[in-house]
Amino acid sequence: MGNISSKVNNMEIVSLIKAIPAVYKIDNKLNVTKWKLNDIDRNVLEAALLLKKTFDGNITVISVGPEDITDVIREALAYGGDMAYHIVTNEYIFSGTVISAAIESILREIEYNIILSGEASSDLYDSRIGALVASRLGLPFIPRCKVLEENNGNIICTLDLDKEYKVSVEYPFVLEITREFGKPKIVTILQLLRASKKIIHQVHIEKLIGKKSYAAPLEVIGLDRFEVKRERRISTGSIEDSVNFILDIFREERIL
């Protein structure tokens, strides 16, 4: 439930973060053996920290994925998250409809002023969750924010669209953060240790949206490696040799 206002003193911040496959195999379906935090979501957590420092408040992390993404959620908490909701799935989910429906059902039960999401995840790269969640909750969606500033209690966002805009928005809203939003800090071991004591609420996705909805409207009917065989001819000789190597390639490829 979002609080409608132009200013807040104690901000409830929600960070939507994604665990993406780091190590996986495919045999008809995707089997993930190791997960990592989606790169751009580090910027989401940086933005959340900046808001927390500016306005005071709490950061709630929400993530969707199988049981074994807990380490990724702990890493997000180490960045400065106060508590987390882990929406547990039986497998990797391809459907944005399913993921956003599950996140919506958590957000309908908690307080928030601002919901942050990353511009995209490098696994599926649909660039969608922030907008999908905003529309399900009937909230304004503010795309592609690269700078956040405070002005007299209000947030001013710089948006990187076809033009560069500085905009103001009334709470609550969903804000999409781009890769250009500062350089994320490195999490220390001490922060990771502290994060191990923070609360992660786990709830199975079927409890939130039902078993039928969990059966995605999107069916994966093929999953294959995209392989391009590259020659990997290497030149490590003198500068002269390397330049001649390139000239030969230009001739071979009929560039000259």
Place this chain on the structure above:
Amino acid sequence: MRGALFIGDPNSIDYLTSLLDRLGINNNVLFSNIEMKTYPQTIDKVYIIPEVMGTATLTSMIDILRIHDVSIIVGDTSSWVTSYIPYLAGLLSGEYIGFIDDIYRDEQGFVIKKTIFTGELIVKYRVRETPIFLTINPSKVEGNLNKEAKEAIYLSESSPFYKILTEKEKEKDKIDIQYADVIVSVGRGFKNIKDLELAEELSNIVGGVVGCSRPIATDLKWLPEERWIGLSGKKVEPRLYIAIGISGQPQHLAGIRRAKKILAINIDPEAPIFQHSDYCVVADLYDILPLLIRKLKEQGVTRS
């Protein structure tokens, strides 16, 4: 079956129209923020929507999609379209898939192909329910579509999602890197903006265009964003891609996987780009480029 086009870049209209035509879908609805003089004949209704939308515009768009019984909504990959099209999908509880490679129909319905996992995998989706919302990077269209003037209907917004305080134009680029035959691409290995002249000179000699990795366009702003190649930039398919001083982050590799041949020049022998290249030159670009340009000129190769 009817479709809708969602256009932020007027250059994408022919490709998206042809795509729907190939799927046997016409009498389409078009949403855009820019009014054009003429439209393809298969477009039935034209709606001009405000640049900053809010609930009123988006609800009107949903009503229009419902009235026309639209099953498939396809948009280009402009930042304006990709910002709003998932919102529309959410309002209609439709599935949204962004940045697809292709869509076709078989006896059971639509099949969508998409490169995922930074270009490592290809997934094929069957969509069990419509409407579906898609974005696709436009390609070249062979031939010309029949076009005619059409009356546009303007939608207005009483309560936009945000209030614009200031706006700044971005530098626009006329070079279309997407269809280039040879691309000379620059990365963080270049120390100064002035040094890009080396890449420009090589590019002129070999008849190519200069592209770049994300930081060169977005962080350093040495080149316009239209030159940025990668997962969220342009995806290119040149005959030869020359990556100079580019380490080869997965996001960049995702934009060049369909290049016919890749030549990489990098000082770091461990740079990931070498694992994905046909020709690998382990050397300092500041040693290689001046000599290469000089030798090409000595051989009388020059197009500039």
